[in-house]
Amino acid sequence: MTIDMSQFFQVFFDEAEEGLAEMEKLLLAVDVADPDDEDLNAIFRAAHSIKGGSATFGLTDITEVTHVLESLLDRIRQGQMALTSQHVDAFLAAKDIIKSMLDGHRHGATVDLEAVADVRMLLQSLSEGGGKKTAAPQALVGPGGVSRYRVELPQLGERETEALQQELGLLGKVEKLAAEGSLCVFVVDTAKGVDSIIEICSFLVSTDDLKVSQAVAAPSKEEQQGYGFFAPFVPQDATDEERGYGFFAPFVPANATDRERGYGFFEPFVPLGDTEQGKLQAAQAIAAQGAHADHDDASATGDHEKKKPAVAVHESSSIRVGIEKVDQLINLVGELVITQAMIEQRTGALDPMLYEHLLNSVSQLTRNTRDLQESVMSIRMMPMDYVFSRFPRMVRDLAAKLGKRVEFVTHGAATELDKGLIERIVDPLTHLVRNSIDHGIEVPEVRLTAGKADFGTLSLSAEHQGGNIIIEVTDDGGGLNRDKILAKAKQQGMAVSDSLSDNEVWLLIFEPGFSTAEQVTDVSGRGVGMDVVKRNILAMGGAVEIRSSKGFGTTISISLPLTLAILDGMSIRIGHEIYILPLGYVVESLQPATQDIKEISGQGQVIKVRGEYLPLIPLYQIFNIEPTFTDPSQGLVVILESNGKKAALFVDDLIGQQQIVVKNLESNYRKVAGISGATILGDGGVALIIDVAALLRSSRLMSDESVFS
Amino acid sequence: MSDNMSKNISGFGEKADSTGNEFLAFTLGKEEYGIDILKVQEIRGYEAVTRIANSPEFIKGVVNLRGIIVPIVDMRIKFQLGEPTYDQFTVVIILNISGRVVGMVVDSVSDVITLNPEQIKPAPEMGTTFDSDYLIGLGTLDERMLILVDIDKLMSSADMGLIEKLAA
Numbered sequence: 001m002t003i004d005m006s007q008f009f010q011v012f013f014d015e016a017e018e019g020l021a022e023m024e025k026l027l028l029a030v031d032v033a034d035p036d037d038e039d040l041n042a043i044f045r046a047a048h049s050i051k052g053g054s055a056t057f058g059l060t061d062i063t064e065v066t067h068v069l070e071s072l073l074d075r076i077r078q079g080q081m082a083l084t085s086q087h088v089d090a091f092l093a094a095k096d097i098i099k100s101m102l103d104g105h106r107h108g109a110t111v112d113l114e115a116v117a118d119v120r121m122l123l124q125s126l127s128e129g130g131g132k133k134t135a136a137p138q139a140l141v142g143p144g145g146v147s148r149y150r151v152e153l154p155q156l157g158e159r160e161t162e163a164l165q166q167e168l169g170l171l172g173k174v175e176k177l178a179a180e181g182s183l184c185v186f187v188v189d190t191a192k193g194v195d196s197i198i199e200i201c202s203f204l205v206s207t208d209d210l211k212v213s214q215a216v217a218a219p220s221k222e223e224q225q226g227y228g229f230f231a232p233f234v235p236q237d238a239t240d241e242e243r244g245y246g247f248f249a250p251f252v253p254a255n256a257t258d259r260e261r262g263y264g265f266f267e268p269f270v271p272l273g274d275t276e277q278g279k280l281q282a283a284q285a286i287a288a289q290g291a292h293a294d295h296d297d298a299s300a301t302g303d304h305e306k307k308k309p310a311v312a313v314h315e316s317s318s319i320r321v322g323i324e325k326v327d328q329l330i331n332l333v334g335e336l337v338i339t340q341a342m343i344e345q346r347t348g349a350l351d352p353m354l355y356e357h358l359l360n361s362v363s364q365l366t367r368n369t370r371d372l373q374e375s376v377m378s379i380r381m382m383p384m385d386y387v388f389s390r391f392p393r394m395v396r397d398l399a400a401k402l403g404k405r406v407e408f409v410t411h412g413a414a415t416e417l418d419k420g421l422i423e424r425i426v427d428p429l430t431h432l433v434r435n436s437i438d439h440g441i442e443v444p445e446v447r448l449t450a451g452k453a454d455f456g457t458l459s460l461s462a463e464h465q466g467g468n469i470i471i472e473v474t475d476d477g478g479g480l481n482r483d484k485i486l487a488k489a490k491q492q493g494m495a496v497s498d499s500l501s502d503n504e505v506w507l508l509i510f511e512p513g514f515s516t517a518e519q520v521t522d523v524s525g526r527g528v529g530m531d532v533v534k535r536n537i538l539a540m541g542g543a544v545e546i547r548s549s550k551g552f553g554t555t556i557s558i559s560l561p562l563t564l565a566i567l568d569g570m571s572i573r574i575g576h577e578i579y580i581l582p583l584g585y586v587v588e589s590l591q592p593a594t595q596d597i598k599e600i601s602g603q604g605q606v607i608k609v610r611g612e613y614l615p616l617i618p619l620y621q622i623f624n625i626e627p628t629f630t631d632p633s634q635g636l637v638v639i640l641e642s643n644g645k646k647a648a649l650f651v652d653d654l655i656g657q658q659q660i661v662v663k664n665l666e667s668n669y670r671k672v673a674g675i676s677g678a679t680i681l682g683d684g685g686v687a688l689i690i691d692v693a694a695l696l697r698s699s700r701l702m703s704d705e706s707v708f709s
Numbered sequence: 710m711s712d713n714m715s716k717n718i719s720g721f722g723e724k725a726d727s728t729g730n731e732f733l734a735f736t737l738g739k740e741e742y743g744i745d746i747l748k749v750q751e752i753r754g755y756e757a758v759t760r761i762a763n764s765p766e767f768i769k770g771v772v773n774l775r776g777i778i779v780p781i782v783d784m785r786i787k788f789q790l791g792e793p794t795y796d797q798f799t800v801v802i803i804l805n806i807s808g809r810v811v812g813m814v815v816d817s818v819s820d821v822i823t824l825n826p827e828q829i830k831p832a833p834e835m836g837t838t839f840d841s842d843y844l845i846g847l848g849t850l851d852e853r854m855l856i857l858v859d860i861d862k863l864m865s866s867a868d869m870g871l872i873e874k875l876a877a
Contacts, residue, residue, distance in 0.1 A: 335776055577760065623762030668810045669771065669780040669871060672761055678771060678778045686759040686773050 012053045013106050014320060016062075019046040020095050020102075021389065027092055028392045032085050040077040043091070047073055050098065061116065062101050067189070068120055069094045072127040081127075090122050092393065150187055323419070326379050333369075333376045334661040338680050340369040341658060345682035370659065382422050384462040384471070385413035390426070391433055395458060398437045405444055405454055406437055411461035417469050421560060424540055425471065428533040432473040432556050433458065435530070440477030440554050450551065452476065468542075468559045468584075468642075468693070476553040480506055480546070488514065506546035510534040561676070561693075567662060569679070571655040571687065572638065575625045578687045579651075580660055580679055585692040587639040587646070589654055594633040607637060607648045614639065614648045617695065622674060628652045642693045649695070658682075662689065731823050732848065734855055735802065735815040737784055738791035743848055743855035746821055748804050755799035755814060765870060772812065774803065780871060781812040787869070791816050806864045811871060813864075822855070824848045829857065842866075 023046040026039045047070045054062035069091065075081045097119045104111035165174050175187045347355070347362045388410045399406040417425070441447075441456030448454050459474045482505050489496045489508050496508065508514060512531040537544050542560035568583035596608040597616065605616040616637065620627035629635040629652055637648040660679040665672060665688075676691035732743035758770030758781050767787035771778050781801060785791045793814075801812045832844040843863040848855040864871055 338776070625762070663776075663778045665771070665778060668778060669761075673763065675761070678759070680773045680776065680778075684773055685757060686771050686778055688759060688761065688771075 009057060009106075011320065012057055013102060016050045016053060016102055017099070019050050020099055022046050024092065024095050024393055025389050027088055027095070028396065030083070030088065032083055032088060035076075035083045037077070040073070040083075044070065044073045044077050059101075059105055061111075062098060062105075064189070065094060065098055065101070065116060065120055065123075068123040068127065069098075072123050075127065087126060090119070090126055094119050094123060150185065329376055330380065333373050337369055337373055337659055337661055338682075340365055341682040342684070373659065378416075380419045381416040382419050383413060384415045384417055384422070384469075385410075386422055387426050387429060388413045388460055388462075390430075391460060394430070394433065395437060398434060399441075402438065403443055404437065404441055404456060406441055407455050407457045409457060409459040411459065412463045415462040415464060415469060417462075417560070421540055424536065425558070425560065428536045428558070429460070429471065429473065431530070431533050432558075433460070436473055436475040436477065436554065436556075440475035440479075442478050446478075450478075465559075465642075468561055471558045471560065472555055473558075474553065474555040479550040479552055479554050480509070480548040481550065485509060502548075503546070506548055509546070510544065559693075567660060568657065569660040569689065570638070570657050571681075572619075572649075572651040573653040573655055574620050574623070574651050575627050577623075577625055578655065578681065578685075579619070579623075580687050580689040581638060581640070581649070582676075582689065582692060583657065585640045585642050587641050589636055589638040591636050592632050592648075594631075597632050605632070607632065609639060609648065612646070614646050616648050616650055618650045619690075620650075620652075622695075640692050640696060642696045645696045647696050660687075660689070730825070731821055732855065732857060733802070733818065733821055734853075735800070735818045736791075737788060737815055740790060741819070741853060741855050742815075743822070743824075743857045744802075744804075744860040748806060748860050750803045750805040750810065752818055753801045753803060753812075754797060755795050755801050768870070769814065774810065774812075777810060779803065779810050779812050781814060782864075782869065782871065783814040785814065785816065804860060804864065806861055809864075809871075811864055822848075822850055824850065824855075824857075832856070 023043050026043050026046075030036070030039050030043075047066050051063055051066035051070055054060075054066060072081075072087070073091070076083050076087065081087075097116050100109070101111050101116065103109040174189075344362055344366055347359055350359065352359055391410075392408050395406055395408040436458055437456075441458065442450070444454035447456065457474075457476045459472075461470075461472045461474070463470050482502065485505055485508050486496055486498065486500070489511070492514065494508065494511060494514075496505075510530050510533070514530065534544055537558055537560070540560055542558055545557045545559070546554065547557065548554040569580040570583050570586055572579055572581060590609070592607050592609075598606050598608065598613070600606055604618075606613045607616045608614075616632060618630075618632075619625070620630070627635070632650045635650060635652045636654060637650050638654070639646060639648050662677045663679055665675065665678050672688075674691055674695060675688045676694075677689045678686050679689060681687050731746040733746045733749050734741055734743050736742070753774075756772060758772050760770040761768060761780075764770075767783050769781040769783050771780050773779075783793055785793045795814075798817070799814060800816070800818050801814050802818065804811050804813055828850060829846040829848050831846050843859050843866065845857040845859050848857050863869065
């Protein structure tokens, strides 16, 4: 039976990437002086799972690097070494390298082999810098798929030894142990057989003088796989056992010292006169041991079996599904919601006395549908943390590179956004953050002169506001320089005048090719970017806004609609037409008294609501509808709020509140001013959803109908 | 039969090759038109539409076609042909133009006809209400003359205003 390995590869790549991201996050958060054990363990686990996985899939280059990384981490974790910022840097570098190797395997991207070697060297030298206490157990570590061999040779000349070490290095990881008497001892980790080792050594020494032995039981097939699969579930306190046994370790109760000793009989080196047999023996022995344990200690076995699923359940708290499956599910639920609304509407006309049971069931169906819909929608939602978590590293590196001190703060990382949007917001945000550090925040000297703290603060925040998510990148740097932007704009031949308002000036930086950086750095300044940022955001149906104050910093505010398939809507009627208002914008609705409606000559009407004058938007005029009422005091007004702006929308009637499935108008038609989408009503008809934000944005220009034509 | 047909097509020239040679015939006013049958998704009766405010008059609005929102264009208004009346006999041809679904109101649909290349004559310059850019030619079948419309081009054209110009 052949198994399509590619799907497993995909899973491994995904997992490895997650692991790396997690590792990076923890590394950045770790307090060097007083690292949290839990964090160190988590970092270790991440490295360990990647190692296990990569070994299972035969990606030995990754295994090697992670192995060194893991060993070093392990020693720090066990307190044999103090964590230093040097370590953290090395770990971060290793993370990058592993990422690049992963990409290399995954997309065929080129991998900088030199950098890989450098990182390995760095990690190795760091790990040698500490105590040698763990050297012995270390020697026994056999990452899954890779066997460890001990090669003993007669003492050779220094050059020859070096050459040999390099040659052996081609097979895998080589470690030269201190010479023991007249012997020169290497420990080789390789996936290749013992024959390859002998072949290499035979160039220098006769095979008779050569002694190659296997340092740890060669992984049997099961063990190899088991290693990969179970490694992530290893309880933290079981690492010692794990070293020795890979497969069994996770299920060894911490107090099983007797059995631990029993396992000891594998530890002595198995001489490899006949390699195959040696492996076989080892495999058999392991199997026998397993069987033995089962037989011997029934209660302990029961324990294993109980533990196994328990651990699995606990750890596999997420599953991977293709996004298209989720989308299909969402679409289906969308249809279900429409159908449910139809049933509700049709049963609404029935006599509640006669059809009590039916109506009860329908209301239960309504509840269930709603719950189902919420659960399904939440599948696609991801916290903004997914995006935010990539920035601390970038900020740190960039600030260091530019000689600036930046404190990075995030707010609202738990704010959820659709996965599709979250992925698309990463690039624009990255760009904005880079810009803020490069152009916004000043170097410490300048900041001190300006009377500010020497470290700048860069904050990323996300919050829901009605049907939108507002993402802001704020720095407390120098702010945008109006004169400079204007001068530059003129220089580039843009039609600008000095009388532009600040906001208009700020928007110039979104023009293609615009950059005020005096010199092009590799960070920014080429002038491509801000226009792309803006375009990306507009493409997502969002808007960008800049607030800047000279000397105090800049805030770039991105507002994205939660253009998600489903929203709570309020249906309103004007004449014979029904429109939907997204409920998020609706503050209240009321029937105004005649004396509260004031006319402002040429500007339309305003309405006084609790001492506040709000512009009155007569929807029937905007949409050219024949209304039932033209006097607001006869109809109703709905008070809407968006981005701090309020207005009163004059409608004929409120019909009700329901969940609606947002359908895109653009997919078959085009964007319509004042309309953000459409939905299907319970009767199968179509109702348009009013783009409240746009309506309010232009509410000042309401008398000018050209806005909507 | 189909063998014959493919032979016919082979001598039909590039343009016709891509449009096929079966046409759906419909009438607008007194004129008879033909469009490539492969662009037609289905034919439906006219049902209540939801008006889109401030849209051109010939765009009647949108309807719900099994969960998708489909704009409806009344060709009689667009080309000032015939009387735009809406009753149970009014027909909507649902077209699928490169993935976009659009409904087109016409006076009536008559049949599907097969035209050989030699039955298709180039349209004269002065021609018809349609810009000759959107015409494939004039099809003749016995006494009938069909104005063959490149519906793809017509529906995607700017003056239909159905598809937003790509604001790249």
